[in-house]
Amino acid sequence: MGISEENHPVVINFEEYEAIRLSDFEFHGHVEAAQIMGVSRPTYTRIYESARRKVAEAFVQGRTIVFEGGKVYFDSEWYSCNSCGCWFNHTEKGQKIDQCTLCGSTDIEQYFDNSQNPVNEDRCVCPNCGSETVHLPGTPCKNEICPACKCQMIRRGAPFNQGSGNNNCN
Amino acid sequence: MKIAITSTGNSPEAKLDSRFGRCSFFVIYDTVSHSTEFIPNPYIENIEGAGLASANLIASKGAEKVVSGEFGAKVKSLFDSMKIKLVILKDPEKRINTIIELLNH
Numbered sequence: 251m252g253i254s255e256e257n258h259p260v261v262i263n264f265e266e267y268e269a270i271r272l273s274d275f276e277f278h279g280h281v282e283a284a285q286i287m288g289v290s291r292p293t294y295t296r297i298y299e300s301a302r303r304k305v306a307e308a309f310v311q312g313r314t315i316v317f318e319g320g321k322v323y324f325d326s327e328w329y330s331c332n333s334c335g336c337w338f339n340h341t342e343k344g345q346k347i348d349q350c351t352l353c354g355s356t357d358i359e360q361y362f363d364n365s366q367n368p369v370n371e372d373r374c375v376c377p378n379c380g381s382e383t384v385h386l387p388g389t390p391c392k393n394e395i396c397p398a399c400k401c402q403m404i405r406r407g408a409p410f411n412q413g414s415g416n417n418n419c420n
Numbered sequence: 421m422k423i424a425i426t427s428t429g430n431s432p433e434a435k436l437d438s439r440f441g442r443c444s445f446f447v448i449y450d451t452v453s454h455s456t457e458f459i460p461n462p463y464i465e466n467i468e469g470a471g472l473a474s475a476n477l478i479a480s481k482g483a484e485k486v487v488s489g490e491f492g493a494k495v496k497s498l499f500d501s502m503k504i505k506l507v508i509l510k511d512p513e514k515r516i517n518t519i520i521e522l523l524n525h
Contacts, residue, residue: 326500334522336487337508341500351485352507354525 260308263320266301273298281372328361337361374403382406421451424483425519430458432517436509438489441471448481449520456520457481471495479504487519 265287272283284294308315326339329347333355340347349356372385376396385391385405394403426443427434437443442464448457459477463470471491475498478486486499487507499506509519 325496335509335511337510339500339506341503341505351505352487352509352519353522 257313259314259316260304261316261318262301262304264317265297265320266304267317269294269298269301270305329358330361331355332357332359373406375406376401376403421485422481422483423449423451423485423487423523424478424481425449425486425516426488427458427516430460432456432515432520434516436487436489436512436514436516436519438510438512440486440488440491440495441466441474443474443488446474446478446481447516448478448483449523451523454524456516472498475499475502475504487523 268287269283272278272286273280278286280294280298281291283298284291287294287297289297305315307313326341327347328337328339329350330337331350331353333350334353336350336352338351340351347358350358372387373382374385374391374394375382376399378401379396379399381396381398383394383397383403386394391403391405395401396403425447426437426440427445427447428437428443429435430445434445437445443461444464446459446461448459449455459481461474462477463473466473471494475495479502483504485505485507487509489509489512491499491506491508496506
């Protein structure tokens with residue numbers, strides 16, 4: 251094949267490419283990026299970690315990068331019909347669709363998945379009374395004081411009774 | 421053209437089944453002869469793979485479109501590769517004859 255053992259290419263999967271694109275090109279956080287890719291946050295972090303290691307390997311060892319494979323599925327284009335309220339797709343990419351597959355109405359629009367509302371947004375929670383505030387990136391939750399009972403707050407989802415200082419409430 | 425619809429019963433008055441792989445009946449409607457065929461879903465009790473098996477059944481009947489309430493990711497990509505169009509109707513109260521009327525636009 252003409253490729254020596256030292257110079258066989260580094261294979262980056264499509265999901266690894268996507269992880270680098272989401273994190274390092276579009277600057278999404280891992281929680282957000284995981285939602286976009288439809289995987290759990292830990293899985294996303296694993297994919298991203300693997301991607302970064304492969305890139306580093308290629309840089310340091312001067313190897314070629316090849317993009318291929320992985321568990322990917324390119325969804326077809328989806329449309330919604332304003333007349334009968336259905337959703338429909340069509341399988342020929344790039345072909346223009348002008349009427350609803352179900353009812354034939356021309357009152358249709360292409361559907362883009364722009365559900366950007368972060369369901370799992372970071373929040374600070376009071377371990378004492380349970381009241382929550384929106385977490386400010388860059389400010390540790392323990393620097394926040396609960397407006398109701400003056401306790402130090404912790405990150406939502408973090409185990410209670412971790413760390414010190416939570417005895418100073420009231 | 422043949423169109424498959426997922427149904428909760430075996431009559432035109434039955435309502436749309438919102439599940440694809442585990443629907444009660446498949447209706448195969450022929451837009452040319454206006455005939456309908458009701459097929460009981462043989463895969464309803466399958467522990468796994470009901471969606472893919474149902475998709476293959478529908479493809480073997482020659483349907484070019486499928487109307488249901490929801491499709492899973494595996495089924496979507498299989499239908500895409502078989503060039504079968506999907507229609508999602510989020511209305512479990514719609515009756516099969518109403519859907520057939522819509523299809524005869």
